Amino acid sequence: MIKGRTGWAVYALCFAAAGAVLLATMWRRELYLPLSLLMVFLAMLPFFIRFERRRLRAEELLLIAMLGAIAAVSRIPFAPLPSVQPVSFVVIMAALVFGAETGFLVGAIAAIVSNLFLGQGPWTPWQMFSWGMIGFTAGLLRNTRFMGSLWGKNLFGLVWGFLFGWIMNLWGLLGFVETLNWQVVFASYAASFAFDLTHGLSNVFFLTLFSGIWLKILGRVKLKYGLLEH
Amino acid sequence: MVYGFASLHPRVCFLYFALLLSFCMLFLHPLLLGATLAAVIGLNLSLDGGRALRRSIGGYMILALFIFIVNPLFSSRGATILFYVWDRAVTLESVVYGALFSVSMLCLLIAFTALNLVLNPGKLLLLLSPIAPQTAFAVTVTMRFVPLLTRRLKAIMTVQRAMGYFTDGMGRRRYAREAMETLHALVSWSLEEALQTAASMRSRGYGIGRRSSADEQTMDGRDWLVCWVLLVVGGNSLIGRLMGVHAYEVYPRLEPLGESPLGWLHLASYLAFLALPLIMNEKERLHWRHIRSNM
Amino acid sequence: MASYQIEHVNFRYPGSEELRLKDVSLSIEEGEFVLLCGPSGSGKTTLLRQLKREAAPEGRLEGSIRYDGEPLDSLPPRRSAEEIGMVFQDPDSQIVMSTVWQELAFALENLGYPAAAIQRRLGELVPFFGMEGWLHREVHELSGGQKQLLNLASVMSLRPKTLLLDEPTAQLDPVAAREFIGLLSRLNEELGLTIVISEHRFEDLFPLASRVVLLRDGRIACNATPREAALRIGGEGSMEALRFLPSIARMFAQTEANGKSVMAFEPEGMNPQSTFAALSSPARNSPAADVPQASYAEQEGTRFSGEDAPTAKGRAASVPLTVREGKAWLRGSQDRLATQLAFAGTAAASGLSGTASAAAGNVASSVAGTAAASGISGTASAAAGNVASSVAGTAAASGSSGTAGTAAGSSKSNAPSSPDAPALLECRELVFAYGKDEALVLNRLSLEVEQGQWMALFGSNGAGKSTLLQCIAGALEPQRGAISLGGEKLGRRKLQGGSEARSRIGYVAQNPLLYFTRDTVGSQLEDRLRRLGLERSASPLAELEELLELGGLQDRHPYDISGGQQQKLALLLVLLGQPELLLLDEPTKGLDPESKHRLAGLLENIRSKGTTLLMVSHDVEFAAAYTDRCGLLFDGQMAGLQSTRDFMKDNYYYTTAVRRAAGELLPELLTLKDLGYD
Structure with missing residues (x-):
């Protein structure tokens, strides 16, 4: 379960980064594929970071x-x-x-x-x-x-x-x-x-x-x- | 293959594929795309004689064809009008663009087929475990359960068939209901059994402290050498592309395929990059043939 | 230094007032090989798990358990994990990693050993277990025996000092089980490992164990060396306890108990001591058994009923445990057993009428002893010395367990099966393979089962036993050949809509959990009735529930009832379809001898109501005691189909331990029933 301010902060940060990448794809169409992959990775990152830190x-x-x-x-x-x-x-x-x-x-x-x-x-x-x-x-x-x-x-x-x-x-x-x-x-x-x-x-x-x-x-x-x- | 490309340290293989996949996505220049397509097909052939590729190429072709057709239908950009479909102009440029895109996608998919041959699940997990040990462990355990659960599902279905619950002529809805019953038995059984697994894990010290990793392959001299070569030729290709070399413009009119001296350099390093695994594999093949003929 | 010091331990599970362990005190010395036996639910697993902190169930524990002088609770976690290893029953559920190599390294990784140290340990471990050939395989490619070996090896990678094993061979076939047990004996003898094992497969373990602990209702009922235990259990004469002896030791113990009662009435009769003297080879003691045995006899020997310690020790030394020792003992008491065999045979054949008394006059006393030994009609009839009444005693003895008695009778009478009996099931030239490029599992196999028969099919793993059953049950479809039931050919699965001839066949898989899809027993039964289109009142549910003793479980979860009840529930679900032919896939796997006995009674009962039974099994002793006909599947074909007696007599390896011991000395002796021992 999501607990504490840092937990939410990690999520917010990663989602914000993912959003920024999404915007970037609009400007550079030819970079769409690699950037969209990057976006997906960023969006999933907080879940895995938190999973790694759990005992x-x-x-x-x-x-x-x-x-x-x-x-x-x-x-x-x-x-x-x-x-x-x-x-x-x-x-x-x-x-x-x-x-x-x-x-x-x-x-x-x-x-x-x-x-x-x-x-x-x-x-x-x-x-x-x-x-x-x-x-x-x-x-x-x-x-x-x-x-x-x-x-x-x-x-x-x-x-x-x-x-x-x-x-x-x-x-x-x-x-x-x-x-x-x-x-x-x-x-x-x-x-x-x-x-x-x-x-x-x-x-x-x-x-x-x-x-x-x-x-x-x-x-x-x-x-x-x-x-x-x- | 004993010491071919696939025998390199997983990290080196991964670096190669990371670069290769980004090139597949970044290059639209016909010359480079053609070279990439030839290289990824060649790589598949040299890895397993193309068996894996033959299994999936049908689906890939349909996808590629779809993209090839869709593009000119929705885009009327370009100066050279070929013909009209439903009052829409189909231009040479948009046809070429669709073709390039579909080849680019083919390259990507075929490169993935090769990746799956080189980086099998074990190696992928080995790559993951230093970065995310707990995730890698969870994935390994899940992988272990998949064949086990498959066997259990079959055993449960055998019983259901013997009881007359599954018959081949039954309707879809009834079939789906029965199949769900199979899952119910599986879920209760497997989650109950997992408690036993938990006891066994704890008995062997799980949870006492940080887990170490038994599989610590180090990179040997050859791995480092290949790594440096990759960084030079691959890095050169990547940076060149990002700086605009071989950026191919379709619109408004197809750009002629002329090469500048800088372009030749870029092309050469990219070809070297593509040829690297092929050379490694062929070298080994020749070596074995040589040994066999001398025996 | 004692490994374990268990003092006055009581244990109850949370939310239950019932004590599962009652005042258990036990001391286990270093290097001992302790065999825990007892019926299911007697607390074996509960006790064993208390000895391993990480596997201990939740609940309330009273009393103290000390390991190596320290309370088990205060052992540092690392030491507890490393020094005490535990192997569980199900080979599959203990494995967590995908490949053999990863699994072997798992425990060492948990404790943070560096890669080099792990490599070093595995380099030593793998050859010891002979695993080089499959080190890099994926675990799902291994056989059950290999998986269990892997589990043992993974535990051994931590170099434990004590090894606890909870029915480790229950799920294995006999060959794999023997290999596993052989390995345990090596660990015990070559490494001096302390081993505590709970197991129902004691035929192989008894000779290896240095001590046998018999648990009963959470109490220790017997705690002695194997030979002493055999004597003591034989002396008590309780049938339930006797079933926990290997058949050779049991034959000795029961015959021995007879001898004693013979002596009581005929002082000039055979002296038991001279019987022991006749033993040609001295009984073998496993080396590990020597150390603790001495200390044992001292404290335990005096408790021997009415005998002083040295005699008890001397007597114990002569108890045969293996076939070899059994053979030697049989040679000495051949005559006595021959008369008993002849008499028990006539008594059984005469259908419990007791009229055989006249013919049996000269062996009256020994018969009386039999009755007494089986402990049912009591010693009163024996003491009377009256021939007729003592015969009646025997009859009562075998008859009072009801079904077992009739089984004994039928297994005698059926020897040549009448050729004109109608075949219920007929399989003709079945051919089956799992895939285009795979080997034939069934290769033109033909089989006939007659109405009302109980047939057992043997065969090694992969011989096609289960495949055959599944083909008959309609779960698999043979590529060629025909199966007919009562003359009616069974249609292909595709054509038949659901229920017709197929529904006359019931199939009971090995694992009852495969049948449970609902969260209460009641709703599971409802579901079955609904599918069969039966009203509760019109169905045989009530009758079957009573027969299987499954009443009052309606609201329980199928996973919360005992293993025996689960098996019976699966049987009940199948029987609700009122099958004419019941197929059973290894019904005795993992069962303790008492449950096996009860299962046999149940199956006999079902058969007496007109259901024909066809089972595949590895359990030679069970089949020898209860079935009519036996067959051997080999290489996809039927390699022999005979009446059980002829089958067992013809076989050299695949036959009962008693038969292997008796051999040419007493060719008619196959099971203990032949001696009238139930």
């Missing part, structure tokens, strides 16, 4: 690793349904029970690890960032009325289905198109619309049917691991 009990480390691995393999039983992927759902559940930072780490590590098995690509940092952010935002909102209701959760899942696709578009299409006008942006998002909608709807499907069971399963784990917040 983790064996249980805490294993929880993150196990949830990350579960998210990474969660697609296997769904193999015959190519468009359905429960990774985001698993990350949201982890974040709702264990908090924003754990949520981020689970998402980011799941992305790293599945790419370590499938091969890295220029998309790796973006995927880390997207899944990490799904976890982070879900964790930040977890004690709100909004996330407490099923409607809220579903809306959250649906919105992130699209956001995920949009962020992933940032590395590819936008990096390799010469003029950034609204037409291009609209076209690229229209191209991925069907895909993003499936993602969002499968999130809704999972959240509606299974979030209750998952909250119970993970809540029990939280108790057993001695991770209750005081």
